[in-house]
Amino acid sequence: MGSLESNWAESCQFKPLDAEEFRKQAHQMVDFIADYYKTIESYPVLSQVRPGYLHSCLPESAPYRPESFDTILRDIQKHIIPGMTHWLSPNFFAFFPATVSTAAFLGEMLCTCFNAVGFNWLASPAATELEMIVMDWLANMLKLPKTFMFSGTGGGVIQNTTAESILVTLIAARDQALDIIGVENTHRLAVYGSDQTHSTFIKISKLAGISPRNIRSIPTTIDTDFSLSPILLREVVEADVAAGLIPLYLCATMGTTSTAAVDPIEPLAEVANEHGIWVHVDAAYAGSACICPEFRHYFNGIERVDSLSLSPHKWLLTYLDCCCLWVKNPSSLVKALNTNPEYLRNKPSESDSVVDYKDWQLGTGRRFKSLRLWLVLRSSGVMNLQSHIRSDIRLAKMFERLVKSDPRFEVVVPRKFAMVCFRLNPYSQFYSGYTEMLNRKLLEWVNSTGRVYMTHTIVGGVYMLRFAVGATLTEECHVAAAWELIMAGAEVLLKGDL
Amino acid sequence: MGSLESNWAESCQFKPLDAEEFRKQAHQMVDFIADYYKTIESYPVLSQVRPGYLHSCLPESAPYRPESFDTILRDIQKHIIPGMTHWLSPNFFAFFPATVSTAAFLGEMLCTCFNAVGFNWLASPAATELEMIVMDWLANMLKLPKTFMFSGTGGGVIQNTTAESILVTLIAARDQALDIIGVENTHRLAVYGSDQTHSTFIKISKLAGISPRNIRSIPTTIDTDFSLSPILLREVVEADVAAGLIPLYLCATMGTTSTAAVDPIEPLAEVANEHGIWVHVDAAYAGSACICPEFRHYFNGIERVDSLSLSPHKWLLTYLDCCCLWVKNPSSLVKALNTNPEYLRNKPSESDSVVDYKDWQLGTGRRFKSLRLWLVLRSSGVMNLQSHIRSDIRLAKMFERLVKSDPRFEVVVPRKFAMVCFRLNPYSQFYSGYTEMLNRKLLEWVNSTGRVYMTHTIVGGVYMLRFAVGATLTEECHVAAAWELIMAGAEVLLKGDL
Numbered sequence: 001m002g003s004l005e006s007n008w009a010e011s012c013q014f015k016p017l018d019a020e021e022f023r024k025q026a027h028q029m030v031d032f033i034a035d036y037y038k039t040i041e042s043y044p045v046l047s048q049v050r051p052g053y054l055h056s057c058l059p060e061s062a063p064y065r066p067e068s069f070d071t072i073l074r075d076i077q078k079h080i081i082p083g084m085t086h087w088l089s090p091n092f093f094a095f096f097p098a099t100v101s102t103a104a105f106l107g108e109m110l111c112t113c114f115n116a117v118g119f120n121w122l123a124s125p126a127a128t129e130l131e132m133i134v135m136d137w138l139a140n141m142l143k144l145p146k147t148f149m150f151s152g153t154g155g156g157v158i159q160n161t162t163a164e165s166i167l168v169t170l171i172a173a174r175d176q177a178l179d180i181i182g183v184e185n186t187h188r189l190a191v192y193g194s195d196q197t198h199s200t201f202i203k204i205s206k207l208a209g210i211s212p213r214n215i216r217s218i219p220t221t222i223d224t225d226f227s228l229s230p231i232l233l234r235e236v237v238e239a240d241v242a243a244g245l246i247p248l249y250l251c252a253t254m255g256t257t258s259t260a261a262v263d264p265i266e267p268l269a270e271v272a273n274e275h276g277i278w279v280h281v282d283a284a285y286a287g288s289a290c291i292c293p294e295f296r297h298y299f300n301g302i303e304r305v306d307s308l309s310l311s312p313h314k315w316l317l318t319y320l321d322c323c324c325l326w327v328k329n330p331s332s333l334v335k336a337l338n339t340n341p342e343y344l345r346n347k348p349s350e351s352d353s354v355v356d357y358k359d360w361q362l363g364t365g366r367r368f369k370s371l372r373l374w375l376v377l378r379s380s381g382v383m384n385l386q387s388h389i390r391s392d393i394r395l396a397k398m399f400e401r402l403v404k405s406d407p408r409f410e411v412v413v414p415r416k417f418a419m420v421c422f423r424l425n426p427y428s429q430f431y432s433g434y435t436e437m438l439n440r441k442l443l444e445w446v447n448s449t450g451r452v453y454m455t456h457t458i459v460g461g462v463y464m465l466r467f468a469v470g471a472t473l474t475e476e477c478h479v480a481a482a483w484e485l486i487m488a489g490a491e492v493l494l495k496g497d498l
Numbered sequence: 499m500g501s502l503e504s505n506w507a508e509s510c511q512f513k514p515l516d517a518e519e520f521r522k523q524a525h526q527m528v529d530f531i532a533d534y535y536k537t538i539e540s541y542p543v544l545s546q547v548r549p550g551y552l553h554s555c556l557p558e559s560a561p562y563r564p565e566s567f568d569t570i571l572r573d574i575q576k577h578i579i580p581g582m583t584h585w586l587s588p589n590f591f592a593f594f595p596a597t598v599s600t601a602a603f604l605g606e607m608l609c610t611c612f613n614a615v616g617f618n619w620l621a622s623p624a625a626t627e628l629e630m631i632v633m634d635w636l637a638n639m640l641k642l643p644k645t646f647m648f649s650g651t652g653g654g655v656i657q658n659t660t661a662e663s664i665l666v667t668l669i670a671a672r673d674q675a676l677d678i679i680g681v682e683n684t685h686r687l688a689v690y691g692s693d694q695t696h697s698t699f700i701k702i703s704k705l706a707g708i709s710p711r712n713i714r715s716i717p718t719t720i721d722t723d724f725s726l727s728p729i730l731l732r733e734v735v736e737a738d739v740a741a742g743l744i745p746l747y748l749c750a751t752m753g754t755t756s757t758a759a760v761d762p763i764e765p766l767a768e769v770a771n772e773h774g775i776w777v778h779v780d781a782a783y784a785g786s787a788c789i790c791p792e793f794r795h796y797f798n799g800i801e802r803v804d805s806l807s808l809s810p811h812k813w814l815l816t817y818l819d820c821c822c823l824w825v826k827n828p829s830s831l832v833k834a835l836n837t838n839p840e841y842l843r844n845k846p847s848e849s850d851s852v853v854d855y856k857d858w859q860l861g862t863g864r865r866f867k868s869l870r871l872w873l874v875l876r877s878s879g880v881m882n883l884q885s886h887i888r889s890d891i892r893l894a895k896m897f898e899r900l901v902k903s904d905p906r907f908e909v910v911v912p913r914k915f916a917m918v919c920f921r922l923n924p925y926s927q928f929y930s931g932y933t934e935m936l937n938r939k940l941l942e943w944v945n946s947t948g949r950v951y952m953t954h955t956i957v958g959g960v961y962m963l964r965f966a967v968g969a970t971l972t973e974e975c976h977v978a979a980a981w982e983l984i985m986a987g988a989e990v991l992l993k994g995d996l
Contacts, residue, residue, distance in 0.1 A: 014882040014889075016599035016815050017586075017970050023532035029604045030528060033611040034521035047623045051851045054627035060649075062635040066879040069604070076608065083624025087614050088515075095621075095841070098613050098863075101514035105610055106527045106567070110574065112606045113531040115596050115817050116585050123593075125545050126581030129552035137560040151558075160658060163861030171705055183709055187682060199837035200862055207669050207834075207860075209707020211681055258841055313863075317514045319613050320865050337705075339697035343593070343756055343955040343964070353549045362705075362860075363661030364698055365596075365811075367818050381564040384512040391512075457841040466841070472515050 025069050032073060036081075037088070040473070043081065044450025045089040054083055085453065090473040093482060094455040096257070096285045096419070097470035101317035103379035107372035108319060119364045121354035122346045128355055131158055131370035134377065138312075138324060141291045141382055145303040148326040155330045157360040158369040160321040162284045163200045164362055165309035166251060169325070170208050172332040173249045173278035173306070181246060190214040190245040192236065194228035194263065196256040196459070198282060205249075214245060222460050225414055226259050228252065230267035237275055249278045252305075254298055255286025258457040258466075259413045259421050262286065266301025279305040284323070286417050288315035289393075292386050315392075315470060316385060318372045334359040392418040395479050396469040402483045408490060412464045419468040421457070424490050436463040438493060445489045452482045523567050530571060534579075535586070538971070542948025543587040547580055583951065588971040591980060592953040594755070594783045594917070595968035599815035601877035605870035606817060617862045619852035620844045626853055629656055629868035632875065636810075636822060639789045639880055643801040646824040653828045655858040656867040658819040660782045661698045662860055663807035664749060667823070668706050670830040671747045671776035671804070679744060687746040688712035688738045692726035692761065694754040694957070696780060703747075712743060720958050723912055724757050726750060728765035735773055747776045750803075752796055753784025756955040756964075757911045757919050760784065764799025777803040782821070784915050786813035787891075790884050813890075813968060814883060816870045832857040890916040893977050894967040900981045906988060910962045917966040919955070922988050934961040936991060943987045950980045 015021075057079040087098050118127035135156030136149045146152025159165045170191070177189060191210050193201045195217045205215045216236055220226040237247050250272045252263040265281060272279045281287075281302065287310035289295040302308065309325045312318040327333055338359035348354045358364050380388070396418040403409045408426040415421075423439050439456070443465055446452050455466050469479065513519070555577040585596050616625035633654025634647045644650025657663045668689070675687060689708050691699045693715045703713045714734055718724040735745050748770045750761040763779060770777045779785075779800065785808035787793040800806065807823045810816040825831055836857035846852045856862050878886070894916040901907045906924040913919075921937050937954070941963055944950050953964050967977065 014878070014885055016597075016601070016878065016886065017535065017603075018600070019532050019535040022535060022600045022603065023528060025600055025604060026528040026532070026607070027525060029607050030521060030524040033607065034517050034524070036611060037515065037517040037520060046620075049623050051619065051623070051846055051849075052627070054624060054631060058631055060634075061638045062875040062880055064880045066882055067876045069601075069877065072873060072876050080624045080628065083622075083627060084612055084614060085620065085622050087612065087622075095615070098615050099514075100613050102516070102520045102523055103514070103567075105515075105520065106523060108610045109524070109527050109531065109607065112603055112817055113534060114582055114585065115598050116582060117593070117596050117818060121549065122544075122583065124581075124583050124585075125547050125549070126552060126578045129550070129581060130578065133552060133556055136558075140559045161861035161863050167705075167860070175704075184685060186684065186707060198862075199839040203835060203837050204860075206673075207665075207706065209684060257839070319610055320615060320863060337701060339701050341697040341755070343953060348549055351549075362665070362702075363659035364696075365659050365818060375570060377560040378565045378570050379567065380512070380514065382560055382562045384564055387512055388514065455841060 028069070028073075040086055040089050041091065043084070043086055043089070045086050045091045046447050046450060046453040047083050047085045048450060049083045054079060088471065088473060089453075090471055090475060090478040091452050091482065092471040093467050093469065094453045096314050096468055097472075098313055098320055099315055099317045099470060100319050100472050101376055101380070103375040104318045104372040107375035111368045111371045114368055116368045117365045118368060119358040119366060120344060120346065120356035121348050124368065127368040127370070128357055130374060131357065132156075132355060134370040134374045135324060135326065137377060138373070139326060142287070142299065143290070143296055144308070144326060147303065147328050148308065154326060154328045155355070156324055156326040157357055158373070159309070159323045159325050159361060161323050162198065162282055162309055162311060163204055165307075165323050165325040166201060166204045166280060166282065167208065168333055168337060168361060169278065169280050169307040169327065170204060170249050172336045174208060175336040176332055177246065177248055185246065187211045188244065188246045189248040190216060190240045191249045191251070192216045192218065192233060192247070192277070193251040194218050194220045194253070196220050196226050196258055196261055197251050197253055198257055198284075201251045210248075220261070222413070226256065226261040226459055228263040228268060230264060230271050233268060234271045237271065237277070241275070247275045247277045249280065252279060252281050254281055254283035255417060257285075258459045260286055260417050260419050262298050262416060265299065265305065269301050269304035273304055278307070281305050281308045283308060284311040285314045288312065289389050289417055291382065292389050312373055312376070315389065316373070317376050317380070317388070317472065322369065322373060330360065337361065339364070392470045395474065395476060396420055398476065399467055399469065399479050399483060406487065408494070412462055413459070418470050419466060421464045421466055423462070423464045424493075426494060432462075439463055439465060442486070442489050442493055445493065446486055449485065452485050526567070526571075538584055538587050539589065541579065541582070541584055541587070543584050543589045544945050544948060544951040545581050545583045546948060552577060552581055586969065586971060588969055588973060588976040589950050589980065590969040591965050591967065592951045594812050594966055595970070596811055596818055597813055597815045597968060598817050598970050599874055599878070601873040602816045602870040605873035609866045609869045612866055614866045615863045616866060617856040617864060618842060618844065618854035619846050622866065625866040625868070626855055628872060629855065630654075630853060632868040632872050633822060633824065635875055636871070637824060640785070640797065641788070641794055642806070642824060645801065645826050646806065652824060652826045653853070654822055654824040655855055656871070657807070657821045657823050657859060659821050660696065660780055660807055660809060661702055663805070663821050663823040664699060664702045664778060664780065665706065666831055666835060666859060667776065667778050667805040667825065668702060668747050670834045672706060673834040674830055675744065675746055683744065685709050686742065686744045688714060688743040689747040689749070690714045690716065690731060690734065690745070690775070691749040692716045692718045692751070694718050694724050694726075694756055694759055695749050695751055696755055699749045708746075712738075718759070720911070724754065724759040724957055726761040726766060728762060728769050731766060732769045735769065735775070739773070745773045745775045747778065750777060750779050752779055752781035753915060755783075756957045758784055758915050758917050760796050760914060763797065763803065767799050767802035771802055776805070779803050779806045781806060782809040783812045786810065787887050787915055789880065790887055810871055810874070813887065814871070815874050815878070815886070815970065820867065820871060828858065835859065837862070890968045893972065893974060894918055896974065897965055897967065897977050897981060904985065906992070910960055911957070916968050917964060919962045919964055921960070921962045922991070924992060930960070937961055937963060940984070940987050940991055943991065944983060947983065950983050
């Protein structure tokens with residue numbers, strides 16, 4: 001009994017959120033994070049741990065009694081940080097960088113602070129309305145037509161990732177079509193992308209019940225810089241129609257993951273429009289560049305598409321997750337995705353005077369997602385965001401010049417944005433398998449130093465290295481140092497010492 | 499030229515993340531948030547703004563030049579906070595509360611800080627491995643069988659919401675079935691829930707291509723406290739089989755949204771197992787109670803189900819979003835959801851020695867989601883989390899006693915956890931429409947005061963009020979004050995003054 005009673009006394013004191021304790025510990029965490037940012041270059045950018053490393057560092061089960069914040073913070077330093085691949089490191093040139101800013105961090109703190117669950121307007125009016133405003137702001141910055149804005153006839157919503165943006169628009173398109181042709185014809189629906197469209201597109205299409213036989217990955221070649229050819233699209237669509245299929249959805253990409261290729265929106269939309277195909281533009285990475293007038297032409301024809309998604313976490317400094325989706329016809333989304341359980345009914349929703357974002361997305365609950373983007377736009381101003389895009393591109397151009405200046409290397413695909421696809425190719429007379437082996441070894445060596453992290457791809461049968469500039473802390477000196485390291489690797493490799 | 503040059507000079511200075519600037523502003527934000535938490539009771543819990551209020555407060559477009567942090571913070575205080583429904587207010591008794599803690603806030607700060615994109619193991623080894631460990635820890639706390647743990651033969655993953663947990667398991671079940679029966683039989687698949695299953699279940703089933711005709715919402719009644727009857731399930735399943743359909747998936751609920759009803763897992767799973775139906779348990783809200791031995795019996799039979807999801811953001815203090823999903827057979831998820839683009843290939847993944855969480859979820863990118871839950875489990879200890887659950891239930895029992903002590907009120911559905919479904923019913927001889935009108939008016943009056951926020955539901959034709967205890971800051975005095983307010987409302991109402 002005695003121990004039960006003392007347990008009871010202890011537990012009565014448990015206050016998960018005490019404002020002053022919060023203040024104290026959160027200040028401590030701010031310093032921990034600021035120090036981490038200051039010293040980030042001292043860590044290997046690519047984690048050097050082995051699979052399963054953490055298991056032996058942590059106990060088998062959660063502690064029965066509370067542990068102090070200091071103990072936990074020590075474990076983070078000792079066990080978690082060595083297992084991190086440091087995406088914020090200025091030496092991170094892999095994948096596409098995930099960009100950050102003080103402003104977005106503050107926005108995220110605020111979002112967490114409120115913990116508002118904005119499934120409908122009433123549950124958090126500010127969360128819904130700020131998102132609508134910010135989506136229109138960004139649409140304006142991108143010079144999207146009014147048909148995508150709330151101030152026009154469309155509207156936008158923040159999804160977590162591109163996968164969700166594709167899913168909800170594909171479902172909207174599917175259900176519109178099935179309303180006419182009947183669910184028994186689902187197996188006749190066909191969807192279109194190129195062999196460079198993000199792998200998620202195929203996954204999501206299957207998930208939405210599109211027959212795997214009808215998911216088209218139209219081949220691309222170096223002749224079009226690996227962009228989707230409208231001529232080929234027309235051929236494939238017409239063959240499908242002739243075979244009794246019903247063309248449903250085209251996913252065009254602005255800035256493919258492998259090489260940042262840009263599908264030509266205008267002529268692709270022309271083909272699609274003729275056949276009543278829903279056109280979605282996945283501009284996750286490169287769309288952000290269109291806030292600069294000199295890149296806006298890549299969006300030519302955007303007025304002819306049905307939906308567009310773009311992830312500010314990739315190039316507009318917002319931290320993950322933030323994928324902006326605009327649609328011309330929000331009611332098609334709402335029709336496919338709305339729910340109306342009694343326990344969520346309320347007067348504003350019933351009066352149709354508000355947006356309930358639960359009907360624009362997969363789940364019900366949602367965070368106050370727009371705060372991060374709002375703080376970035378205001379703290380930076382359009383001016384600084386434009387210069388940030390230009391600065392990354394300037395650094396990529398610099399890297400491109402360095403590659404071109406060394407006859408042992410070549411740029412494989414023309415650079416459009418802040419990513420350079422290149423390879424070591426010293427003996428052009430050698431067979432391609434040998435060149436690939438050289439580049440694989442070079443990449444492995446560079447990454448193993450912990451001083452740079454790059455990744456690779458294979459496009460058109462060619463193995464190439466991807467050097468993606470854009471980690472927020474990267475400066476000219478880091479790009480220069482990365483090139484020095486790559487050259488050093490090539491040196492050792494070509495001497496036969498690797 | 500002059501202005502272009504000065505622009506260039508300005509833009510060169512743009513540093514989105516400067517460690518010392520970060521430190522300064524983040525400290526300022528910590529104080530802003532701590533002050534908000536201290537004064538949260540001074541705000542109306544349910545926002546009193548009108549639709550469209552924010553539009554007139556903010557400019558039409560993003561600023562061209564940067565704005566200061568102080569300006570933005572002033573706008574948050576002046577324009578955003580009035581539009582918040584304060585989910586953290588101790589006077590919030592609506593829906594299910596979204597619970598929080600200092601520990602989880604710190605975990606979220608750290609997750610944001612790293613901004614690691616853990617789509618595969620190599621991209622962030624610690625993110626993947628900590629999630630695996632934490633999922634096993636929580637499984638242990640819930641006394642789940644080893645078949646759901648990495649240390650056994652299963653495994654867990656953190657999804658954002660229940661919708662995603664249902665989606666990925668339904669797709670895994672669907673694809674397993676279609677492998678055998680062929681995609682042309684998709685229209686024969688049938689899924690099962692009760693009329694109390696979360697509305698998301700129907701939405702997700704349609705999304706996954708299940709014919710709307712084959713989505714069963716089996717009726718429940720007050721006789722089973724609105725839980726799904728295994729006898730009825732068997733009847734419906736057998737009728738479907740007789741009609742040539744193929745039973746695929748059952749979503750059982752532990753703690754329904756309307757009344758926190760608990761479907762009896764063991765006998766339902768028995769029926770389902772006989773027919774090879776995938777059983778998913780949605781324990782989003784009430785599952786957390788099973789960390790206390792006295793509630794664990796609600797999970798009896800859990801060893802017979804295929805998957806289970808539970809949202810710590812609802813009752814385990816983690817902030818949104820955090821939905822834990824355990825599956826018995828991870829390879830069925832991976833088979834349905836894996837992608838393998840060249841640019842993500844790497845040695846650890848190819849060696850099959852690691853988990854790549856991108857293949858357990860919808861999208862590719864994912865945040866370091868386990869940090870929040872890890873910090874909560876360690877900072878609280880199992881002991882304090884148990885006492886936190888018990889404390890909420892104690893407060894709900896107190897409210898229940900108050901309702902029962904007043905002959906004008908009645909508890910409509912037996913209380914199981916920390917939510918009380920009740921109504922004002924002073925004249926039992928009156929027709930039900932009148933009673934409903936009384937309760938609608940009472941709810942509207944209570945919520946309009948801004949001193950309490952409750953919501954309603956209709957179950958079995960009865961309109962009732964839901965009083966959900968659990969907002970992290972709620973103490974006994976808030977429950978007592980809420981009851982005083984409700985009584986005061988009833989008083990005015992019954993005098994005919996409303």
